[in-house]
Amino acid sequence: MSQPNLLGIEDLEPAEILRILDAAEHMVEIGHRAVKKVPTLRGRTIVNLFFEPSTRTRASFEIAGKRLSADVINFSPSSSSLKKSESILDTARTLDAMDPDAVVVRHGVAGVPKRVADVLSAPVINAGDGAHEHPTQALLDCFTVRQQKGRIDGLTVTIVGDILHSRVARSNIYAFLKLGAEVRVAAPPPMLPPHVEQMGVKAFTSLREALDGADVVMALRIQNERLAGAYFPSAREYSATFGLDRAKMRYAKDDAIVMHPGPVNRGVELSHDLADHRPSVILDQVRNGVALRMAVLYLYAGRRTADEG
Ligand code: CP
Numbered sequence: 001m002s003q004p005n006l007l008g009i010e011d012l013e014p015a016e017i018l019r020i021l022d023a024a025e026h027m028v029e030i031g032h033r034a035v036k037k038v039p040t041l042r043g044r045t046i047v048n049l050f051f052e053p054s055t056r057t058r059a060s061f062e063i064a065g066k067r068l069s070a071d072v073i074n075f076s077p078s079s080s081s082l083k084k085s086e087s088i089l090d091t092a093r094t095l096d097a098m099d100p101d102a103v104v105v106r107h108g109v110a111g112v113p114k115r116v117a118d119v120l121s122a123p124v125i126n127a128g129d130g131a132h133e134h135p136t137q138a139l140l141d142c143f144t145v146r147q148q149k150g151r152i153d154g155l156t157v158t159i160v161g162d163i164l165h166s167r168v169a170r171s172n173i174y175a176f177l178k179l180g181a182e183v184r185v186a187a188p189p190p191m192l193p194p195h196v197e198q199m200g201v202k203a204f205t206s207l208r209e210a211l212d213g214a215d216v217v218m219a220l221r222i223q224n225e226r227l228a229g230a231y232f233p234s235a236r237e238y239s240a241t242f243g244l245d246r247a248k249m250r251y252a253k254d255d256a257i258v259m260h261p262g263p264v265n266r267g268v269e270l271s272h273d274l275a276d277h278r279p280s281v282i283l284d285q286v287r288n289g290v291a292l293r294m295a296v297l298y299l300y301a302g303r304r305t306a307d308e309g
Pocket of ligand 1: 053054055056057058128137261262263
């Protein structure tokens with residue numbers, strides 16, 4: 001990889017994205033074994049530094065590290081010296097003094113993983129920062145699409161929902177465009193970033209038009225606890241116009257797949273039925289998250305191993 005840290009998809013070359021996806025293909029096979037463990041990162045230490053809640057990302061980074069035989073430490077901000085006013089950067093420096101081989105960072109403020117990377121000698125993996133990027137989510141999404149469709153180049157990917165606040169949307173836009181897909185975004189006007197088309201996407205305020213001929217439909221989580229009333233009148237109204245169900249999916253291609261990064265607000269951005277059954281690939285995304293993050297840890301935390309090998 002050309003850079004020591006994985007801070008965003010924006011920084012990656014298409015060939016680097018493909019290298020990670022190809023490495024993840026090998027990791028899938030390890031997950032099918034009776035003993036799901038290889039010695040690749042034996043003796044290495046991974047620190048999970050999550051300042052925001054997470055189920056999928058944190059658990060899959062932990063499982064990924066353990067499947068590669070790394071020692072994985074889950075740092076808990078609520079029981080750390082952050083509670084005694086130690087700063088995030090001093091926390092990072094303190095952990096760095098214990099010689100980890102990679103630090104996985106999630107924070108609610110955009111740019112924190114970059115600031116942490118600036119003071120660390122270990123590689124930093126961004127596990128989601130504010131509305132900036134969530135690179136490993138986009139990589140596992142690309143992996144899942146390639147697994148389901150056999151390719152990414154030439155596909156039409158429609159991302160539906162809160163594009164303005166979504167780090168998942170941002171990383172996926174970069175990733176799918178770099179790999180040759182057409183990317184469309186669809187949302188109520190206040191949820192579309194100004195000038196979003198300058199990123200290379202096609203923007204729609206009509207879901208029907210955005211879905212027309214789509215191969216992949218990705219719904220985003222609506223943060224209705226924070227946004228209802230400010231960006232759309234109510235969750236019910238959002239669901240009626242932009243919530244995906246089987247009737248609306250008829251506008252997409254017959255074999256279109258439905259994706260969601262999770263957690264899902266059932267009945268808001270996705271109907272219960274669509275969340276649980278094909279063409280949904282939501283649990284494939286979760287499953288692939290482990291293999292993809294194994295690949296990322298191998299390529300970043302195992303740099304010396306990879307370079308020597
Ligand atoms: N998709 C995602 O980041 O989920 P978590 O918040 O559960 O990690």
